[in-house]
Amino acid sequence: MIKQSMRLTGLALVAGATLAAGSAQAQDKGTVHLSYVEWSSTVASTNVMKAVLEQAGYEVETSSLSAAAMWQSVATGDTDALLAGWLPTTHEDYYAKLKDQLVDTGVNLDGTKLGLVVPAYSEVDSIAGLNEHADDFDGKLTGIDPGAGIMRLTNKVIEEYDLDLDLQSGSGATMTAALKSAIANEEDIAVTGWTPHWMFARWDLKYLDDPKNVYGGAEQIHTIVRQGLKEDMPGAYAILDNFEWTAEDMGEVMLMNQEEDSNPYENAKKWVEENQDLVQEWLPES
Template sequence: MKKWTVITALILVAALLGACSNSGNEGGSSSPKTENKSIKLAYVAWDSEIASTNVVKHVLESKLNYKVEMLQVDAGPMWVGLADGSADAMVAAWLPSTHESYMEKYAQEVVDLGPNLDGTKTGLAVPAYMEINSIDELADAAAGEGVNYQIIGIEPGAGIMMATERALEEYALSDWTLVESSSAAMAQQLIQSYDEQKPVIVTAWTPHWMFANMELKYLEDPKGVYGGEEQIHTIVRKGLEEDKADAYKFLDQFEWTADEMAAVMIAIQEGKSPEEAAGAWVEANADKVNTWLEGIE
């Protein structure tokens, strides 16, 4: 009986301590250290942005204890989400040219944290075995017939798609069709044509794993429709710095190189899931990751 009396007493003490703890936290609110530790990342389904967003997600979760929700959307809704606050951040703004129209529209409603990657490029690309070298050569009938007068594109609304529509106008390519598809479908079509040594023209951007796996070339753009080299910027919603100071500081300090991004993209293309590839890269590049986290308590 004494044994059961002791056990009963211990249970009562534990219950009393639990009640006291709860009374100091009325309403079930979280402690300051875990309160509001969730964040929404918007991104477009481009291989480059899948890589970068998953790396950012892994750091937020493994180093800063955030619960991350990833919102895969087209370019337009991605910008709208940051402007109206339904998303917290994105690391996928191609500036100054590709997303120029979105930046002009939403510049006053978002916060631009600056570039996270330098030296990007967009344009039309073809396999190196094709003789064509410039967009203005597409006006030649032979060039058009070889590819059925089609340029294989990605998701409608993407900046590179809008630029390509302008290119068709600027170069008077009224007989040509820009085929809407997706980043994955475009890459698959390119791979199939490349393996069969057939002509193909695709919307392309760098960094991208396809330039590492295939011998490709950009078509020259004498009219400058696609602009020059670009940067990828980090954009966040207004108020994020006040709401989630640690996440804001990390996002502000996040930057890497095209080669580093390409390593993650290639790992995904070779069969790893985006989460696995991002996690492996983060763990293998601790020094780099630590620079992103400097000054965060």
């Protein structure tokens, strides 16, 4: 009995060790490197994807870059993927130059929009009417980081409409700070804006009409990955390929990120935990 007991104990230890090793191996799937820009939409999607990939057993690194560097990093293989390919218009220049070095896995969010945004109380309703009120806007348009596709398009807007306003670059944070200050003082301001963005839930805003359609129509946000990722990490590729959500989903995460002292990564993990039905659709079948 003693020998049998020792034998059973030994078998249990071996089985336990085998299960532990198998579990460790399942959790050691490699590292996925995501690049992103500090835009509220991209911060939301990148952190959600980080949380989902970690749930699937991957290590995840993220790099905050300019828009141009973000695209370039995936093309060169320095990072594995980006979740912020605004196509066909906003990032058309980046995509045209680098598409032969990239893999477009498809749309992760449909129905985006971008353009010049003003407070709803503004008398101006169209880009064509900005010159008549240039003084009300202090002769400027408030933009974001200079490498963003919307900045390229806004410079084109200034040219096409022959606007007497200068485009000022900054960041997503400085743009929304300026918008907040102007609205608090009921002043006119025109900013480079896009949907989805939390500012539309926070304030009463409107897009200026773009009769020349310089900003283009509705766009989609695409997931772009490096060549070879499908072969190197088929599971991670499948998750990135399957990832698709709505503007309402993204909006929930963006609003969470605007709460005081909130942590975008912790917010993303919370959202992932609360939306497992959707998350399971992104995970490949085991």
